[in-house]
């Protein structure tokens with residue numbers, strides 16, 4: 001998978017209440033959730049971002065609630081992937097399960113700025129920053145997680161499993 | 167090499183022999199649940215998978231608790247989805263408004279959670295139940311949807327950090343202060359991906375309600391779960407409740423921990439976590455002058471009967487400041503009833519508090535006590551993120567019930583010593 005886009009940079013501990021405030025959780029409509037993505041951090045975020053843009057953040061991205069509405073809002077808004085120094089556990093699972101690509105890379109956070117253009121090659125395990133010509137390595141995902149992603153998320157993976165067991 | 171309680175529970179629920187930390191396994195789930203926010207998405211996932219029936223209709227429940235009693239039409243539609251699904255799948259248990267309460271208080275109270283079990287809930291505070299020696303893990307809706315269909319979940323075998331609390335507790339210090347203190351030391355991602363195992367003399371002497379409060383907030387340090395070995399206190403609590411037989415599980419004496427951290431609780435005062443993260447805890451003596459507009463006592467963290475007793479002890483023969491809203495939320499219908507029979511509700515009403523039905527309500531800025539721009543609240547809930555209780559420019563300070571009650575009387579964040 002190759003992903004290319006420009007960076008929106010966030011700090012540490014971006015929590016799920018910031019990604020999608022609880023007051024909007026009386027719906028699970030993905031488009032509506034997306035329209036409030038990151039609203040309490042930057043009211044204009046959703047207007048300013050472009051399809052395919054990449055979020056780059058610090059430690060513990062997605063901490064807080066188990067709400068899958070958070071990665072769903074990010075994905076539906078058109079963000080192509082999230083790169084962070086580290087992810088909160090439930091967010092990490094949820095992102096993989098719904099097929100939002102995420103990568104851990106402290107170097108990318110430390111050596112990239114808002115607006116830089118990145119290219120992520122998840123097969124080779126490299127992130128390139130075209131704005132400053134730097135390259136960062138990413139650790140390959142465990143096989144089991146790759147099999148979920150290559151199936152297109154946990155739902156598709158489970159469908160296959162159901163068929164196999166029949 | 168011995169194993170921790172978390173490793174043993176996962177081992178007992180998967181078909182792989184001799185699991186090691188870091189292994190990815192598929193594990194069988196003993197009990198699964200979701201609420202009115204996470205449930206509808208999980209049901210959508212279940213429907214996409216295409217199996218007709220849930221894996222076991224006795225082992226699943228849906229609890230409407232977040233925006234209920236339904237605060238608006240959209241919330242009503244969400245609640246209706248989980249109710250209809252429960253009916254269509256003929257689930258043995260469903261807890262309608264008036265018969266239940268907040269999920270993490272309700273499930274242990276009703277005897278669904280047993281030592282040694284693997285529990286999965288589509289809510290981040292699922293680890294609350296770890297206070298009974300179960301491994302209780304919070305997940306998202308897709309995971310839960312798959313559990314509904316298959317009765318299994320993929321898990322990584324986690325590392326465990328052992329916390330040992332020694333010494334004598336100071337006055338007004340309870341489970342909430344121990345966990346706020348711990349999180350202030352290790353940080354909001356101090357236990358990310360790991361299990362927090364709480365132990366030591368202090369824990370052995372703590373009531374079950376205080377233990378629930380501690381495990382409830384393990385997620386605020388990023389943990390996969392929090393757990394306390396089931397001892398006589400837990401077994402006593404389970405005596406009249408347990409719905410099934412169980413075998414309690416303890417960590418081996420030579421279990422391998424990622425870290426062992428010891429605290430002398432004599433150094434711990436009542437804690438107040440400042441905005442906007444749960445790890446911004448300070449001792450009450452260092453809080454300074456913080457005027458508040460609202461005090462909230464309740465939630466899955468501190469809405470149990472002991473919490474209400476402490477609040478009543480402080481509010482008795484006192485009045486809530488004329489400019490403060492004190493909102494009290496018993497966590498379940500049973501707790502509400504107990505509080506009534508013990509005369510606690512009378513104390514609250516006479517002091518000038520309003521009593522809400524069991525609901526998450528203001529805890530997540532949903533309803534029943536949302537903050538306006540610039541307002542501040544002291545709250546016994548578990549999160550003080552930006553906008554958590556309402557307007558993005560409002561503020562939430564986290565504390566135990568004694569501090570929240572005392573602050574309602576003085577109008578500023580106060581030690582209970584100031585009012586009793």
Ligand code: SF4
Nearest residue numbers: 291465466526529530
């Ligand atoms: S009371 Fe608050 S923390 Fe607990 S389940 Fe409800 S919203 Fe979540």
